[in-house]
Amino acid sequence: MSRTIAIVNQKGGVGKTATAVNLAATLAACEQRVLLLDCDPQGNASTGFGLRKNSPQPSLYQFLIGHNPLEQVVRQIISPWLHVVPSSPDLSGAEIELVNTSARESWLRKRLQGAGSSYDYILLDCPPSLGLLTVNAKVAADSVLVPLQCEFYAMEGMSQLLRTLELVRRGLNPALQLGGILLTMFDATAPGQVQIAREVRQHLGLKVFDTVIPRHTAVSEAPSFGKPVIWYDLQSTGSRAYMQLAQEILRKKEAN
């Protein structure tokens, strides 16, 4: 049974792309068939896998708006278990093009129908916004994974984020679940972060992953080599944390 997970948080720089890229790689390392769609016009997830943004090959825009079949836009990355549909700069035009169409929120869900038979996990990396690309990802997803930095501004946006999930659930995707909140870039020596992490677990308890991703330079340096952290420095705490996250997600899937 295939699971589609949208990785969302309108707050910028909280580790959405780092989580999308590294979770895709660690799930593939567990021999899960994984498809990652880069739904962010910035295209960071694409370059995180070494894909050039300005390539002439068709990408997510052609799949979403141009109706190119999925086989034409996927790229196989290092492992046979991992496919990536890269973003491109014309994706930022997609939001404006979709605004005046009918069922503008469901384009991605419609395009992904049937893809579930070829993949165990479909991951959607989203931009830092509440716009139509992010809404399309939430409508196409079974669940959302919310990376959260334990800092004041990031915490501030949580109630707004949970409200948008409720809106999507009520209208467009009643089955959408909150898959989990992932504490990222965590610095256990900063008292403010430890305090916020405690508050998050108090309020959201079971919804918070046991796995916590520490701040570690290997995670921020790996993208400059076009690789996820497990292919850049397998022994690093960043790699171990993302491997642990993949295993926690696989255990939860079994349990359901």
Add this chain to the structure above:
Amino acid sequence: MSRTIAIVNQKGGVGKTATAVNLAATLAACEQRVLLLDCDPQGNASTGFGLRKNSPQPSLYQFLIGHNPLEQVVRQIISPWLHVVPSSPDLSGAEIELVNTSARESWLRKRLQGAGSSYDYILLDCPPSLGLLTVNAKVAADSVLVPLQCEFYAMEGMSQLLRTLELVRRGLNPALQLGGILLTMFDATAPGQVQIAREVRQHLGLKVFDTVIPRHTAVSEAPSFGKPVIWYDLQSTGSRAYMQLAQEILRKKEAN
């Protein structure tokens, strides 16, 4: 002579709001009359000054779209030199409302005409996007200040950012300058960051501020007390760095 500075970078989490809030406070400490507009629907700059986001009082949306006069939407904050126009959640609707209007990029510039006589500096905090709110800020500004984290993904977006400045300059705001690139959250012990900082200075030389903002917990903890870092912990390296930035900007203004 009044200067309007838009603080922009479509990459998320690079310190736009931290810079907007702390530069506003340090310029006010140098007895400059400062107006800060929170142009981000997330409203982080508003809460960074202790302003509640869901207040019934009119805010930027009413000023921009509702044509309320500036005097009705400004809040004076702790010092007589500092005024803030807070954001509100309805600002996210503004982008869609503006799309089909004429001169949709120039609304903010028109609304701010005349404000220059009451302020020495007008700062515009922008969301992590290239949408209409950010374009409005770039059209209303004399110059842009670009906070930049010395990490790979943040560097990646620089060429796109510089291209958008060129587009705004060619069409809507020929006088728009690149005021400067500010290295933020800098960790001098991380070799990757030191390398990227060296590359940025090689390529962009004079456009990079001498002042570098270090990563320091006082900067990320101050917002939870609704205060800029100089009012939270004046002795911290974060406070000293932002004071230095204010002085560097004042020296440059004198030189022009």
